[in-house]
Amino acid sequence: MSTPDRIEKEIVIAAPPERVWAVLTEPEHVGAWFGQGEPTPVELRAGGTMLLDHGEYGQFPTTVVEVEPPHRFSYRWASAHPGEQAVPGNSTLVEFTLTPEGEGTRLRVTESGFTALEIPEERRETASYESHDGGWAGQVENIRDYTEKLSG
Numbered sequence: 001m002s003t004p005d006r007i008e009k010e011i012v013i014a015a016p017p018e019r020v021w022a023v024l025t026e027p028e029h030v031g032a033w034f035g036q037g038e039p040t041p042v043e044l045r046a047g048g049t050m051l052l053d054h055g056e057y058g059q060f061p062t063t064v065v066e067v068e069p070p071h072r073f074s075y076r077w078a079s080a081h082p083g084e085q086a087v088p089g090n091s092t093l094v095e096f097t098l099t100p101e102g103e104g105t106r107l108r109v110t111e112s113g114f115t116a117l118e119i120p121e122e123r124r125e126t127a128s129y130e131s132h133d134g135g136w137a138g139q140v141e142n143i144r145d146y147t148e149k150l151s152g
Contacts, residue, residue, distance in 0.1 A: 004129045006112040011140040013105045015147045017098040020105045021070035023147045024096050033146045034139065049085070050075055057126050058082025063091070071098050077111075080119040080127035092117065092132075107143065109136055 013020055023029040027039035034040070035053040042050045048064040062075040063086045074095040076086035084090060092113040099106045114129040125131060 004133075005115040006110060007129065007133050007136055009109045009136045009140045011107050011144050012101055013107055013144045013147050015104060015150070017070040017100055017105045019150065020098050020107055020143070020147055021073070023143060023150070024073055024098075025067075025069075029146070029150075033142045052077070054082075054126075061085045062094075063087065065093065066095075072096065079132070080117060080123040090117070107140065109140055111136065 023033065025042060025044055027042050030040040030042060030050065031038045031053070036055050038053065040051060040053065042048070043064065044050075044067055046064055046067060050062045050064060052060040052062055054060060060077060060079060060082060061084070062077045064073075064075045066072055066074040072095070074093060076088070076091040077094050078084050078086040078091040081090050092111050095108075095110045095112075097108040097110075099108070111132055114132075117127075119127050
């Protein structure tokens, strides 16, 4: 049985790309839509670390891959290995693409690389393709709602 490898989600946000970019990359915003409400440490440069606090599921030192403000941002995420720095081989690649659309922004999120991962059985519920597919469906809405409240 083959496992799906790539998640793609899109949503239109009623805010300019610069505002959406800030929400995706600035410590106080990342901690609000993804984390536990506390600022998230972010080294916003290729090779830098962004520490995602996923509460009961652990803390995840992601590795920033690409930073092209305000259009592209990507990082590696070792969701099956809390506490481990994300590197090729233990992680998926999460990519955010921001495109102006009218007065707002089309946000596209992709996460890929699931088929190359060995996920420990005890982490399947939170690190599998299926769990992330459902997770990103909710997270893009969180990002939209949070960003639009800032714009209001």
